[in-house]
Amino acid sequence: MNRLILSAAIPALLLGACATAQTGSAPVVQTAERAPPPHFPADLSPAGVRAADDHLALEQVDGAEAMAFVAAANRASLDALTGDPRYETFRGQAEAILTATDRIPAPAFLGDGIGNFWQDATNPKGVWRRTTLDSYASADTQWETLLDIDALARAEGRDWVFKGAACLAPDETRCLINLSDGGKDAVVVREFDLTTKTFIADGFVLPEGKHRISWLDQNTLLVATDFGPGTLTESGYPFIVKSLSRGQTLAQATEVYRGEQGDGGYGVSPVVFRDGAGELQAVVFRRPLDTFNAETWAWSPGTAPRRLSLPDRVDLHGIIGDRLVLTVDQDWTPGIPGWQPVSAGTLAVVPFNALMAGVDHSALPPSRAFSFTPGPRRSISDVRVTDQALIVGLSDNVRGRLAVFSDTPGGWVRRDATVSDNSAVGLGDVSRSSGRAFVSTQGFLTPPTLSLMDVGQADLEVLRSAPAKFDASTHVTEQFEATSSDGTKIPYFVTRPREQSGPAPTILFGYGGFQVSFPPAYKPEMGKLWLENGGVFVQANIRGGGEFGPQWHQAVLNENRQLAFDDFAAVAQDLIDRGITSPRRLGIYGRSNGGVLTSVSITQHPELFNAAVIESPLIDMLRYHELPAGASWIGEYGDPRIPEEAAWIAGYSAYQQLRPDVDYPRVYITTNTRDDRVHPGHARKFAARLGAMGHDHLYYEETAGGHSNDADPVANARRWARHYVYLAQQLMD
Template identity: 50%
Template sequence: MFLTAFAAALLTCASPAPLPDNLWLEDIDGPRSMEWVKAENAKSLPVLQGDRRYQLLHDNALAILSATDRIPAPDFIGEAVFNFWQDREHVRGVWRRATLASYRTGKPTWETVIDLDALAKAEKANWIWKGAECRAPAYDRCLVELSNGGKDAVEIREFDLKTKSFVAGGFKLTESKQTVAWLDPDTLILTRDWGPGTLTESGYGYIVKTLKRGQALSDAKEVFRGDPKDVSAQPNVLRDGEGRQVVLLERGVDFFHTRYWQLTDKGTVELALPQKSNIQGLLHGRIILTTGEDWKYSGADIKAGSLAAADPALLVPPSGDEIVISNAVPVIFTPGPRQSIDQVKVTRGRVVAVVYDNVRGRIFSFADRGEWGWPQTALPAADNSSINLASASDRDDQVFYSVESFLVPTELNLADAASAKAEVAFRMPGRFNADGLMVEQFQAKSKDGTLVPYFVVHRKDIKYDGSSPSLLFAYGGFQLSKLPLYDPLVGKLWLERGGVFIVANIRGGGEFGPAWHEAALKENRQRAYDDFFAVAEDAIARKITSPRRLGAYGRSNGGLLMGVALTERPDLWNAVVVESPLLDMLRYNHLSAGASWVGEYGDPDVPAEAAWIAKYSPMQNLKPGVKYPLAYITTSTKDDRVHPSHARRFAARLGEMGDPYLYFENTDGGHANGADPEANARRWAMHYVYLTRQLMD
């Protein structure tokens, strides 16, 4: 392993804790914990922010994050286009709107609806924007979600879009992790913390109630109850563009299995939807969903990973053994073995889906032709791209979608899904010099023989002698795909300075559908890590880089991946950024929202499952005497999803063993670890100072 003088100087960062396993660091805001955080930050900040390159990296990051010529992300709300915007003048942000005609000009005339900076100042509060749920079809009032410091828990207030003010005496829900929807103009349906005994072990509500205008929370009427062992229970009000409404009650048995009930005037009835599925919307009264498992419905065999449409009336289990069959074709699209459906939106009359083929995106529009099936139409998009569905209108068939790739800046299109005609609404200017850069896609053979694709972005004149500083990125969990995105920060702070960027499409993700994810679930978790190591070894074998010049970055579940990379293969890297991580996998289910992820990782309270979790859990696999690369471990005090003690205790344990490390804890920002452009600029500048010192110096 390679310890630079920089790393050796940081041996003094260690400060042993007096209690076994440092469990006292689980007291998030406790004085003792915060004193430890303060001391650790005081050690790391002079190294990271005192570096001569920090200021330029910070300034470049801030210029990108607060640029006024960014594409304003569109959100159809009724006839208008809404956007939430942050820049140097609006640090917390403004929620604003424009007419569609104005937006299409590329230079919209914006009307501010909520100025979050002014609101936070007036209320002396640390408000972070979390979104708004507006009532259809009038779209005249919204439920605005405000977070204290970026937490997942939010306060909700009713807001009038016409007067641009909070409604006096309107709905106001105190802080909680809560899911709320409009049932009608004067009734909400919601789940939240209703008091003692009303939360699951994951910290989410499992009791769904309706709340009428003017009622106190204590007077809300219960309509559904799950189980405390569930992840959660929540409402999902589906509406189509023709005015139909279906109210679903979703009981999350675990992170990936959900049982569905429909709320009707006569009560609730369970629907025979596949438990592994994602509800995407409502079209002509039919539920649009993607399936995570094979499903038999209306006489059709629907494969896992498919896009389908189901009539709620046919989802009520029939009496006896009869099968009710409709003339309507339920299967919209079935992906091939190297394809996956990534995103779906429903317009007034169409289903629009992004399909990836070997991690390259295409976009299709599907029309319901009854017994004639679902003819598809391709919408314009460049080859070898990543595509993101931004927003779809329920008034017509217009849809916003963006197209980008590693080296081509994002282009936002407005298309008519029916005619397949599209126009460019915005083009992001280039944020870094891509001249001389190229992208290649390779495959690495994992330990069990599986071929794992990965992208490499590098200079065309790269020397294949192992000397190129390279950053390897992956996630490998929860069926989330890592796609060829245009990342201005990677480009400006890394690629433009001579770095190589590698993105690994390891198992556990969704790049090739449900099977790719399920291959690394629970007892098979090690496969994701083996895939990651295989990509690193392949890049080294090709002499793109070498262990001296190779670093790795991951956040959240990717932070767990980094912990495993550090403990299982310390020989492969000279830098590892461990951000917002899970690290103590034998306690994760008792911390914050951890219990909700048992479906992904397994249950460490079950001895048989604890046995295979313990084999890779980073906290339990730190060993004295091993030469670990200098790790940069970072998290947020306000992270109420992944408990900050994972990062704290891991760093403390490294210190106890006498190993060097860097630790920084942001006291704001939540799980996203950055609440505003300035905070994010600091965050990324510190990341790249560390990577520069470890890999480029």
């Protein structure tokens, strides 16, 4: 990620032009003769981009001008949205769903029991609690509260948000609790004792930060964090790992690994692998070079780290016996005798010691290796490792499948579990020692079912089924394909009224980035607030996701990003061509990376849409690397400091491409002041420029909750009500 920073003077006329795109049967052509937008930089150097930006003050998170802008915009948006007669109905319906006590409590194995974090109307901040597996499976589960976050927040006068716990195996009575102030990614860490249900007075405590922590043993942590000036990358993530003993301060911790300050990605991570008995199997450090490429180093206490001969694009899932379980995101030729090259997207089980540089392979004991490569239009979606087998979630044309691969004396054996068709299959927590895992299945119209899998049988034992939260009998789900600008077939799901007649109000959702897949999922608030009112919901599986493996993602990285936008436009046009909807009735929704997608879609194809919910978005793509933690994503989008890369980014960056003379739909932009993952400046500046150009729009900024919007289900209900009131105004009225 350490790249040369150069000044660039690129002809503005060329860069002001959008790429030619063909969508479905109706090509959309935009010519290079058109004058550049009024705020397009005269040159694309960082200084030139800054000089052309008339809203830089809005990048100050709590700046006076920024907060005055937020306050005024919030008042106008709340008047327009909460004043709508539908708002209170939508809010009440969403709150009833998000705080319902008949939801399936998400389980995790915790010691010899089951843990769960639960939020409802009584405890909106939530309680961490536990029970036994038998009690969990019963009709009358008895829960024991471990930590009440609402009570803790009141007692300490802090806006605490629970961000998970890491407990030391095998008994899991000592846990590191992550607490966020207001929902930020940055957390405070405190050691907690499950036997006394109290924080340990002299336990481990880390100040607020974006930490990477693993237990080494009961008295030692491996910590990557902010150790002082010069110990974070430009993205604000750590690149140094230290061993922290009980009773030590961070300043007294011993360094065990160091990357470089110019490293990219999300910071170096110490990973400790243990077997089902809690015995240490291996320690590795993952040193990210950019968003997706990382070195892997093995380490043992008292020794120097040794780099493993693994590809840079690889995901590690665990260790079974003496072998490392991994999936590769690039073609790889292992330097191990007897191993053949494997292709990107392959699951492999490789002798751990054979990956050490300089190892004499002839001295290694024989080890049963294994690899599995899905076929075309298929991919590996998830992997869980037990002491006996691998549980593998598969995607077959964006439909979930489930398989168990067991290491037997006769070789590896595959067994497939029976799951319903047209559904998503999600792997939950796993018990390594017992070989059991939680598995969920769901569809757009089918509520989730939670089952327990035993790898010995590969059968699913249903534990709980969620009740329906909306009337699904009125709708049907179908899968179609659109043809993108380069001829690639793009799958998408349509959930529409069973008796649909003519174009209907339609929400088109997309993401298209970071190899994140979106299989069918039950969205109860969407079903209640949108489908029950006659709406259509569409989910586009455009390139940039992981639905068809790493190649589907890598096809639109960097200079090829325009193809992801073309995919989305092709789906929109295909929906119109099929008569499912019309431009008057078609709206789009995307958040985070989906905010890039939706903002670009509006600026490149305003004729296709009449609404856009642009949430927690990246939008100013020529300055995204300047706004924390944007530089960590350079591997996805490219580096705007490099002239060639700035050129292709400028061709689509919606903030620079806005024009006063284009008829854009009235969009709704929303974000969060405390979002420390995607800076609120993106959304603020886009809204301000729309307003300055005279374009009608809505902007709302929540002041707490962070990027995930999971801090408070009651506040989240208000958020969804605002979304659907806006969409109803634009598409149904």
